Amino acid sequence: MFRRRAKFKSPRLLKRRRRGIISRLILYPLLLLSVFLGLSFLSSARFLLIEKVEVYGNQAVAEEDLRNLVEAELKGSFLGLFSKRNIFLYPKKLVEAKLVNQFERLSSVGISLKNFKILRVEVKEREAAAIWCRRRTSDEEEGRNKEKLSEIDEALSEECFFVDTLGFIFASSADSPGDSFLRYEGEISSASPVGSYFWERVDAKKVSDFLTSLKSLEVKPVEITKEDNDKVTVALNVNANLILNLKDNWQRAFENLVTLVSEPEFKKNNSGNLISPFAYIDLRFGNKLLYKLK
Template sequence: MKIVSSGKVLNSLEFYKKKIRKRRVKLGFLLLVFLLIIYSLTHLSREERFLISAVAIIGEDVINREEITGVVRNELQGSYLWLVPKTNIFLYPKRKIEKNLLEQFPGIKSAHFNVGKNNNLHISIDERQPFAIYCERIDSPADPTLSLPERTGVHADECYFIDEEGLIFAVAPSFSGGVYFVYTAYKPIEEPLGKRFVSKRELDSLSGFIESLSKLNILATTLEVGDDEYYLFIIGGGQIIWRKGSDMALIYANLEAFLSDETIQTQSDFLGRILYLDLRTENKVFYKFRE
């Protein structure tokens, strides 16, 4: 009888056990090396030369400096998996700190982190700058001579600063009404701090249009954003009304052409007597005088 080998080796039980022992020894050795590396890195991460020693908030006239510092220090407490301290200069939770700062302090536009000499954590704060004011309601929108509380009929803590991006970020003092243009909304924004009044694109369009009206001798004081229309209050008590989504260049051109018409030009104090100028119909201007 001829025996042909299949190429496979039949291992004995003793050989198999020996092979298992070698594998276990190898795995045990690798585990020991891994644990030693973890221990060494953990021990190294706790050395004082690798730990944040202090927090410094950098920025001109940062209002909530102490509160910001408190939030940062709170995020630096504790350790990762009870091993690596969060104050480690290489592993501190920068993204989480930045996220919390932007959420808790709407006035912060951005925060930049840097570990300086003596392991001081420097946080450079870029604060939002007031561009306009948002008030929850307006009682006397067309009289800029009144103080903000008199003009709006609301308490001082119900008017807020808006930055150039349209974000509501801080309570506005009562004396700010004569310095910044005032916006309001037909439907007040609940808990407005940190919310966007309008998009940056919309705010740019509105503010640009309002500024251009000075060329037509129209001085605006307040703009109300409705569901489908804008209501612009001008000195004298009148309103200019137009639809949302309209071509602002066309609105301006129609208004300019209307005011340049001879029949309008010959009327005494036309803008001071109107109740409204309605530009919601394309290429038409409707108006009504106050009674």
Template sequence: MKKRDVLSSPRLLEIKKKKRRVLKIKLAFFLAGLIVVFVGLCFLSRIPKLNIANIEVVGNKIVETDDIKKVAEGELTGFYLWFLPKTNFTLYPKGRIALLLGEQHTRLKDINLNLKKDGVLEISVGERVGLYTWCGETLPSLGVKPEETKCYFMDESGYIFDEAPYFSNDVYLKFFGITDKGVSEDPTGSRYLPDYFSAMTHFMENIISLDIKPSSLLVKENGKVKGEIEIYLSSNILPPSAPRIIFNKGDDLVKLAENLQASVDADPFKTELKEKREKLEYIDLRFDNRVYYKFK
């Protein structure tokens, strides 16, 4: 009974009220301080010398400068929390702009954003170079003209980045097969044979060094021959009837190149290939250390 009276005594109640008042005052000062800091940041963030006023683009040759600027300007418009401008040097969305540029303009690479004097944002870019073309998941249907097949440029890593115009006379090696996106209406931004492409193009170079000119390559992903690869050689006959080199996806391409070279350098294949090249049907490399071939 006495303990309860002590806890509810007027003196203790007054002490509790004072503590509450002090806490409220501290909280009010803290909130006021936050407001002052926020207002100060808003004021400082809007100082013209601390904001991006212009955008410069360097390094682009094919992608239009205005198209690159448009992406950046779209991300620099507006405010954070309704008050802090996105153009502020310390707040502008650098990573977001670079990401969107890479997604919307897949030809671009090595995208860097740097602040320069006088409020200038410099966007430095590189552009991918088309070394090969990707022309679909499968070979064109019989009767379809080559110029009716839509192809896309690929860089040295097998990255598909832009639609390609029609080229005659096998100017670019053509690749067929499913990309890492799977079947898609728009393959840009996808990769072809991502873990195998570099080795594959090196293998193609080895074939060319043997005076055998490839024109296209197909990776079969369906049916009984899943994973089989056919390299079609330059000919007046269109694939799939054109002469071809056959092997399996995942084979040791260095070993295959050595086997092919040994066969091409030795008779009777050496002489037959020289004399009947236009009658070649296929060269089959699917069997260990053996090369099978057939002429018409």
């Protein structure tokens, strides 16, 4: 049998290898640091920086306010190394989210680069589909007798807010909107209306679709009242009310409504549209409709 000979390394060779390992341990971090510093310097190069912010699509929201928020988010650097104004590194998603969160009037924000120098901020503002009003809470207003208020005093005693098609309350109305908007009546869960929802999102879609369907009957809703027991009353411009349950299928309720008002016995009594003969129609009981004629 043969024995394997032990391998011996000279002290000089071991020392040389140790120096090589130590050199690599020092050289590689220095090389990596140099790369980071080089990229950091490059990220701040003038030809790679955003020079200007332009805002488009705003009407109610001040352009200066929007631009100031964007400029604030472009200040500084990531990790203290990479400029946030760099055309490849700027925090696009963060800026878009902050604009929508800070300005309730904005429904969407899109950011893009123009000519690799200009940051283009395209905003879309919410459109008012209705108003929601509440009584002012001052001692003076609370002490008034509502029945004795004139129309002007009544308007001044209310604080109104704009609501979009999703039921989102997004802004206060400085002046009384009068009868130019559909009016929502009912309680909301928040003490601060702006930023709150009058409808749950699924309910807002249901209501919006129902109101769109009503156009085919040539009537216009003027007020919608929401009660705690899910009862919803839609007051129409022909002095008639539609009563629904918020949890029901409103598309089916509309189909039942059309079937009822299209009956020959009611059509002959209408004065301009199919719903005008009715004082109210209760649509909460499926195919069984309750109604009262005028």
